[in-house]
Amino acid sequence: MKLPSRSKAYMIPEYSLTGDLLSFLTCNLQYRYQNKGTLPPSKPVQRWFGEFIHGVMEEAFIQWKHNKTEFPWDWKEDIRPIEDLIDLRLQTRGLYPHDEDLFFSILNQPDNDLTIDDLNEHDHKKLASARAEKAINIWGKHLFPLIDSSELMIKGIRNMPQYDENRSRSNYYGINGVVDVLTSMKINKTLEQSNLDNYNNKIIEILKKDPQFQEKIKNTDEEDYEIIIDYKGMKRPPIEVNDPKSENKWESHKQQILTYSWLRSKQEDSKTIFAGIIFYLNELVPSKEDLMLIKDEMKNGLIDEETLEKYENDFNLIDKWQEDDKAPELSDDFKLGRSIRIINIDEDEIEKSLEKFDEVVYNIEESLIKEIKGCKIQDAWKAEADERTCTACDFKTFCKKNKNKPKEFKIP
Ligand code: SF4
Known part of the structure; x- marks a missing residue:
């Protein structure tokens, strides 16, 4: 059988x-x-x-x-x-x-x-x-x-x-x-x-x-x-x-x-x-980081006019606010x-x-x-992200995106 x-x-x-x-x-x-x-x-x-x-x-x-x-x-x-x-x-x-x-x-x-x-x-x-x-x-x-x-x-x-x-x-x-x-x-x-x-x-x-x-x-x-x-x-x-x-x-x-x-x-x-x-x-x-991002968005025209008008006072406060200041009310x-x-x-x-x-x-x-067919990880997956994501990324030291970047040397 x-x-x-x-x-x-x-x-x-x-x-x-x-x-x-x-x-x-x-x-x-x-x-x-x-x-x-x-x-x-x-x-x-x-x-x-x-x-x-x-x-x-x-x-x-x-x-x-x-x-x-x-x-x-x-x-x-x-x-x-x-x-x-x-x-x-x-x-x-x-x-x-x-x-x-x-x-x-x-x-x-x-x-x-x-x-x-x-x-x-x-x-x-x-x-x-x-x-x-x-x-x-x-x-x-x-x-x-x-x-x-x-x-x-x-x-x-x-x-x-x-x-x-x-x-x-x-x-x-x-x-x-x-x-x-x-x-x-x-x-x-x-x-x-x-x-x-x-x-x-x-x-x-x-x-x-x-x-x-x-x-x-x-x-x-x-x-x-x-x-x-x-x-x-x-x-x-x-x-x-x-x-x-x-x-x-x-x-x-x-x-x-x-x-x-x-x-x-x-x-x-x-x-x-x-x-x-x-x-x-x-x-x-x-957070401070959130406020900085809102400031950037205002500067780069990424917030629509209607919203800017609706919350004019608040956006003005954020615009005047500097990173070392107390958070705006x-x-x-x-x-x-x-x-x-x-x-x-x-x-x-x-x-x-x-x-x-x-x-x-x-x-x-x-x-x-x-990858299953043998391609290296870094060749099989695209390394593309905005600067903020890369800065916080744990893999930036060996990511191919940073390979060709000149190393920063700090003068003691
Ligand atoms: S450092 Fe590389 S892996 Fe990390 S987010 Fe940036 S591109 Fe992606």
Whole structure:
């Protein structure tokens, strides 16, 4: 009797929207070293903060759902334990904050006898803590009552772009992501409650003023709809970029939300998705670096006239501000307005985003196949990024982009 041979292992490559799409677009070679290699970045601050603030908001929502603690939350009592928990979770994955960004995790120090009561104002004002507090007390208060599902895993499958049976690794690829979802039911319930309690929900207020969102509500027969939420641990990106080597983050974030909405629409219990909301949480407490970037954007004409006019005073303050000065006192309107972005969900735009995602997957697969066939890493992956990304990159000392650069010699 002839025994059947085991069939070849069938593997569908999986790509995530944040870990792969956005990361590959930032720099192909850095993505290869960070995501497909064995070298964890030493202190990827941007990545640490992004994951930290995401985790803090998710955990804060879970605690709010169970305890319904009234806002504003006390930093020491209510917020610091959440920071600690998320910090420890990230440490197990090799992600650590800079000392100036977050108080060290108390639970992780077996030899010291500090307790939460030893935390002081200085620790409270560390950047990550200050942002976590504002994010929870400013946006959490309005957002949490509207959330129907948090940390929803969304997955989908697509044909492998330019599939070639002799070359491609698989005829399909998977996309995944995690989102929070708001529903019209929760929005309507909060609206009723708002009328009773005379309280204005800022997110509902902003959606009411959004012409494209209102147009959708007007022109639909559907009673139920959904809104997809994402948090970004970064400042609001400029609408355009001058440097062709820089990724256009404004566009990539929109594509991310549109792809999420396609993925969500494939799930059985989903309703029509009317909009996406992105929170740029650095805007609530901008760092010096964020302020310098805003200054540059103003100088290079990357902020539109309407926005410049709307927040004229705040932009004037930033323009006059110098790096060694105390941070300017920016208005709450400015901080709130810049920290929220509504994305219109449109079928044609979704199609374009999916094509873009296919293109990125094709490029990643091409580089991977080159490497599998023996091409050197630095020849298989493109080393192209803006100056800021390269300056913070752990791989700059051996990156081919810097090979031909003259070495800087410092005179002692
Ligand atoms: S130094 Fe710049 S080009 Fe080279 S891997 Fe790092 S980010 Fe990419």
